Amino acid sequence: MPFAAAITAGGQSRRFGSDKAAARLEGRTLLEHVAASLAGCPLRLLIAPPGRYALPGWQGVPDTRPGEGPLAALEAALQAAQAEVGPGWLAFAGVDMPRLTPRYWETLARARTPDALAVLALDAEGRPQPLAALYHTDLLPHVTARLEAGERRLRAAARPESTVVVPPHVLEAVSPDALRNVNTPADLAALGKAEQ
Numbered sequence: 001m002p003f004a005a006a007i008t009a010g011g012q013s014r015r016f017g018s019d020k021a022a023a024r025l026e027g028r029t030l031l032e033h034v035a036a037s038l039a040g041c042p043l044r045l046l047i048a049p050p051g052r053y054a055l056p057g058w059q060g061v062p063d064t065r066p067g068e069g070p071l072a073a074l075e076a077a078l079q080a081a082q083a084e085v086g087p088g089w090l091a092f093a094g095v096d097m098p099r100l101t102p103r104y105w106e107t108l109a110r111a112r113t114p115d116a117l118a119v120l121a122l123d124a125e126g127r128p129q130p131l132a133a134l135y136h137t138d139l140l141p142h143v144t145a146r147l148e149a150g151e152r153r154l155r156a157a158a159r160p161e162s163t164v165v166v167p168p169h170v171l172e173a174v175s176p177d178a179l180r181n182v183n184t185p186a187d188l189a190a191l192g193k194a195e196q
């Protein structure tokens, strides 16, 4: 996978009740599951408070606006990626999507067009998923401007005119559970049961 990767892991896991990045599923933490899906990326960034996690092969990057949420974390990730490897694409993921796979990311990568600056998958209800998406570093000025204007929703990062979406039937064929996410202990229990 010829693009940089960032996992955003600076949340408080309030709904989960304890650090969900460290919660276990099938012998690995949720954070390790997500990291495995992106292990083939040449630059791997973990956007989190310094010292909170040790993830071999991943470079810790502190939030530039700590506690301001995933849109601010995307800004930090795009800045770090641009500084490390120059302009290009970044795979951006939360800690709580343990069914992401390399094929999911490859499918998004294949959907890129010359004019696109973001690639988002649509869930089964047709909603774009900004937390397991590709963003180009050229979005950085837009992301910073939105943050400066008070915006905090991650879905504000992608601009409609430069966003490509991947329809559900395409993902269903390659990585059907990729968008399953864990906000509560019940979500985690349901994921574990789904395989049995």
Ligand SMILES: Nc1nc2c(ncn2[C@@H]2O[C@H](COP(=O)(O)OP(=O)(O)OP(=O)(O)O)[C@@H](O)[C@H]2O)c(=O)[nH]1
Pocket (backbone or CB within 6 Å): 008, 009, 010, 011, 012, 013, 014, 015, 016, 047, 048, 063, 066, 067, 068, 069, 070, 073, 093, 094, 095, 096, 131, 183
């Ligand atoms: N770096 C960074 N990541 C964040 C921040 N806030 C949330 N995240 C991450 O964004 C992703 C999606 O956020 P949520 O699912 O809401 O996770 P959360 O905020 O820890 O959980 P709740 O407290 O229940 O909302 C997770 O991977 C979080 O770790 C932040 O301020 N900085």
Ligand SMILES: [Mg+2]
Pocket (backbone or CB within 6 Å): 011
């Ligand atoms: Mg949250």
